[in-house]
Amino acid sequence: MQILGFYITGYQVAFVILAGITLASAAMVVLLPNILRAAMFLGLSLFCTAGLYALMNAPFMAAVQVMIYVGAITTMIILAIFLSNRVMRIGFAQAIYNPLLAAGAAGLMFLFLFLTVVNSVWVKSAVAAGPARVGQDVPAVAQALLQPYVFPFELASVILLAVLVGAVVIAKEDVDGDS
């Protein structure tokens, strides 16, 4: 398809739409006064990120993004809001005390992350390797988990165990107290 003399592919159209929704909903997360609606837009932003993964021929990453971030993390955040709004007496209003300071901090963080990513080894090796082929990601993840990263993989189970124990220890008292 040709628009204004530029050759535009469907891939580019999909990327612009997905990236646009991702950024717009991310902005809504920061700007909306109601923290619960902000959490909903966080879910939309994370969902569109999954779409971006799918565009990069990484459907496994897209599935992980939807399962963990959209399905579980957003639910956890909403639960945490419902759990804490009464106890902390903060209601559902987002507290933005100093927008300029917040923008400055966000800008510095962006600069730091941008420079880190641009100079990182894995970005250079990924660029050198070229675009991913279809069906490449699942075997690659499995190989990486079983060969070079087997120790971090086992460590992940210990961290998950620690999360479980921590959550039970913190929340159990309240469960007993309620009954």
Add this chain to the structure above:
Amino acid sequence: MLAKDFLTIGIFALFGIAFIVITLIASWAVRPHRPSDAKLSTYECGEIPIGPAWTQFRVGYYIYAIIFLIFDVEAIFLYPWAAQLLGFKNNHAMMVMGFVDMVIFVAVLSVGLAWAWKKGVLEWK
């Protein structure tokens, strides 16, 4: 080709969303508008709601959500492992090692689940 599969999903989602929006607009345009107190109540069937809907949840939900999250992450690790393990058919040692790795991983999480179970966290009181 993968991109085509996602294009199908995208078009399907687009039509799905458009269907809902168009249906809502059409019913809004066609329906009569005569509100009354009974019609505007939360449950028209007669239940009178007490207090606001946005209240504090019981902390018990949070433990269930955490346990769900933990086993969600476990499923993420299980999937590529399960899809790839038979790919090591020619490398017997690698296959056994991969199997043992996952058994250890699942065992550690099972210990946590058993402990939580014994603690009575899974009981709804």
